[in-house]
Amino acid sequence: MKQQIENKITYLMQIPPPSHGAAVINKKIFDSTIINAGLQKSLIPINFVNDLKQIGKISPTKFTKLISLSIKLITTFIKFKPTYIYFTCNCTGVAFFRDWCLIFLIKIFKKKLILHFHGKGIAEKSKSIFYRVLYQLAFNNTSLIFISKQVMQNECDNLSLKNTNLYYVENGIDSINMLPTHKNNTVVNLLFLSTLMPSKGLYILIDSIAKIKTKTHFFHLNIVGGTMDNNEIKKICSRIDKLQLNQYITLRGAAYGEKKYPYFSEADIFIHPTLNDNFPLVLLEAMQFSLPIISTIEGGIPDIVVDNITGFLVAKNNVADLTEKLILLIENPALREKLGKAGQQRFQQKFKTEHFEKNLRQVLQTIIATNKGLETSTRNKENDQALPL
Missing domain, CATH: 3.40.50.2000 (Glycogen Phosphorylase B;)
Incomplete structure (x- = not known):
């Protein structure tokens, strides 16, 4: 007793x-x-x-x-x-x-x-x-x-x-049973999935896309997420229009639970250029789907993403650094596969x-x-x- x-x-x-x-x-x-x-x-x-x-x-x-x-x-x-x-x-x-x-x-x-x-x-x-x-x-x-x-x-x-x-x-996070998927993407699919707010680095990513389009056209960015501020969507759309990126970026709206899985399955690269974060679970989800990750040196992220092994860590607010790593992955499918597999193994072993x-x-x-x-x-x-x- x-x-x-x-x-x-x-x-x-x-x-x-x-x-x-x-x-x-x-x-x-x-x-x-x-x-x-x-x-x-x-x-x-x-x-x-x-x-x-x-x-x-x-x-x-x-x-x-x-x-x-x-x-x-x-x-x-x-x-x-x-x-x-x-x-x-x-x-x-x-x-x-x-x-x-x-x-x-x-x-x-x-x-x-x-x-x-x-x-x-x-x-x-x-x-x-x-x-x-x-x-x-x-x-x-x-x-x-x-x-x-x-x-x-x-x-x-x-x-x-x-x-x-x-x-x-x-x-x-809970592991899910996934059937092997054979991606037949005609372009490299980039994925941003998070709450749509400035602190998640979304505007840094949009500015980076503007630079990437001058070097390659074989990519597309899906932005998935809800917002706590209805005006934020207008600001994001305005930024996309101003930089003439409508053909390169699609806003998909919020997705939760299993509704996120198709976006992960169809993606080739996951980007999370956050400015203020702790231990984002979305990175674990991306690793589970064997996606190479580009994120920032922020909070506990270096304990999740191993730089040059499961993805790349870039400086916060650094458009040039983010752009360089994105182009590297867009142009190197073998590197994407290598980093993605390493991330999936790390997920299975630790997360x-x-x-x-x-x-x-x-x-x-x-x-x-x-x-x-x-x-x-x-x-x-x-x-x-x-x-x-």
Whole structure:
């Protein structure tokens, strides 16, 4: 019975809807029998928004939901009595201040806190003394899990945390059964698949296409994705019209789940020239479809794409660099096949859901074992102090 009580865990996390990368991963974590083997679990869902357009916006409704969420937390502490709180919190923006309040509440009740970050930005914000102090108050005496080794090292270098254990677990996605496809493309199909927003580097890609068309005409770019801003589509179309690229670029609209698969299957090259990202799952999807990838040196992407092995990593905001790599792949089908096969093998070895589940399970077990060891050590010290000399 004592073992079961010690292994009680409450998950405090965003789950769909709305559906986005972090929420989907969170749902898999809570539902996983591998991750939760031997644990008694409960769930407190965080749902401050109903669709992606509401993210980052302040409203009275969100404040009311914060109060309601705090009450649910306290009720769970009293009734379920968890030892551990697994919290997928934000580390920047308005959402960080909201989550900081929840962290403070959890610490008041002396629960062991596991913070799992799907985003990044701590390193940049901690340059401010104000943010650094807030991070130290929030992260001291906790266990922190990051999305990749690269992100973990970048984020925590200058925080000077106390009694904090750092871990990283790379995300994974479900593998799908695919029949071999024989592409009969008359031109090289390029694919961009992401949310249509400037931070994903779409305008850099469009400018690159304008340069490529002066050197070769045997390519076509499909842009697949939805947007959080209706005006963004107009801006994208305006840029395409201005550069006279309508015959080279097609906007396909949003595609989710299995509806994305035909675009991956028909593509020859996947491009993700993002300016701000963490661990984009879309790169894992592209690797699964044996696509060579061109992406940027950003966030945890260097832990996904191996430069010159599974694709190319280019500098952010660098049209010339992106153009050079695109032309190289467009003109070299053998190189495309070589990089694509290497990427597919890397996916099979590292980035399937079962790898993610086993790795997170191991981290959670390490955290539990470490905490039990500390408690035993503390009790032994107390007993030693109580013994007569």
